[in-house]
Amino acid sequence: MSSLETPSYASVLEAADILKPVVVKTPLIESPALNDKLGARLLVKCELLQKTGSFKFRGAYNAISRLSDAQRSKGVFAFSSGNHAQGIAYAASLLGTAATIMMPEDTPAIKLNNTKGYGAKVLTYNRYTESREELGTRIAEENNLALIRPYDNVEVISGQGTTGLEICKQLEEKGIQADILAAPCGGGGLMAGISLAVKEKSPETRIFAAEPEHFDDTARSLALGEKCANSGDYRSICDAIVTPTPGDITFPILKRNLEGGLVVSDAETAEAIRTAFSYLKVVIEPGGAVALAAYLSGKIDIAGKTVVAVASGGNIDPMLFSEILGEKR
């Protein structure tokens, strides 16, 4: 068991060892036709093909596997907008522990049902009026459950970081280096973990956090040099990453390793989902498509460059996907 207080490249390597037998080494794909159109080489890391349909399985499994047997016998608790919930629920089932998950009332049905499908007990809360941190901490304490936070958890961040290790290895196998890497950013667990791996293996790669409009807390926090919050008055289709502020553990890492944030509108995200459908043949959920959207909508100059977008998940309700495909292009 690791006693680290902050994740590091070493803790990401440790996580990689633990995860090796259970995670999918997701492909890093590209489309020659899309590359031609963009005048760049764009590689998409398909975490939508990860178990449970998102990268969250990595951190969840790493965190639960490091609990003591005594802790695991009591069960684990998580609050989550959906993908962390599924990751925890499935990892718990593999590791023989009971999971209780608190999810927002407006979570897409697919995520609620899948979480229950992996055998977890599900509670709901109102994400706009209740503090999941306060409510969740209290419920976990009252029931003696190990609370596994979605991003402010060293083992979770280290697990997510294995995505970055894989990207570096896959680029190396192709004999190329990334000029730019962007990933979707909510609380920053994926982003921080990936940055630990990428800064070590490919220090010249410029790293950016991608976020939806009105939920650009990380972009603004990076610009200001200190954590700031979103107003809470807005909605976004990017349900997976509408977190209030960067995390306490994640932000110092992001501040050290990232160049800044890229912010996209929901319309730009929808266009990225359509592009992924047409050129890449994969299903990306809105929150998973913001990094791709940032490139496609020209938020950063990629001409002539090799760039990586992490597509972090694919758990989107069929009706929403159908609507997005049907919208005017």
Next chain:
Amino acid sequence: MSSLETPSYASVLEAADILKPVVVKTPLIESPALNDKLGARLLVKCELLQKTGSFKFRGAYNAISRLSDAQRSKGVFAFSSGNHAQGIAYAASLLGTAATIMMPEDTPAIKLNNTKGYGAKVLTYNRYTESREELGTRIAEENNLALIRPYDNVEVISGQGTTGLEICKQLEEKGIQADILAAPCGGGGLMAGISLAVKEKSPETRIFAAEPEHFDDTARSLALGEKCANSGDYRSICDAIVTPTPGDITFPILKRNLEGGLVVSDAETAEAIRTAFSYLKVVIEPGGAVALAAYLSGKIDIAGKTVVAVASGGNIDPMLFSEILGEKR
């Protein structure tokens, strides 16, 4: 250059050498949740992630690369319902030769536009009233173009067979063997090629051709022991595989290596597309989803077994995909 008159395991290995630097080794994916639901282990070979969005690039590239420089300087010709067209067009562009493609008038717009996008010249014909074989042969001869048939071509079949080699290798890496393998079958190029590899590497695997209702010429031909044709009075959403009869080169191979055919309705195919969307997060076109559909709709007993479905392509118009997602389940 190979002078084989019929493809063999050896010619598939030769093709694998030629294709190694250019094809995507497409992933063999599975969903733990879907496996649970089915009570089987289902692995899906994602040729939708192949360059040009279907396996056809393999055979096209292999065939064009084996033409003489003199032949390549005159250009190549193909007739195709769409995916072979895109494969030829893109392979031709990589190998520096001009491609002319004759496609059915009712080809999905995405396939027509992509073929043009790869730089090919496109002609159209009526697939219900004109013989593409007669018309195509005449045009190719008149213009001194090398005709590359979609399935009755040794190098094309050998190239498609590399899909089977990859599947066997991927299963070996996972330490498992397939009890059953099914792939979509039109003229039988993919099916024949795969069977050459699988019968050599895993002789106990039972191999089946999957086809749409009313286009079950292969299933009926295998049952009868001789080639028979479809009536031509029907339509199917499976535009990629609505060929009239098994091929002259492919059928003897199918007869030797296959156990039979599995026939699915368009509704079953649509349900398979939805299942792939929800559980696997990939986009499969109708003609590419029939093998998956055969398993999901219970056309063969898979309980407790390890089974492979080849998902042969992902080139589906967004409006059709949107409609399929929106249909009642």
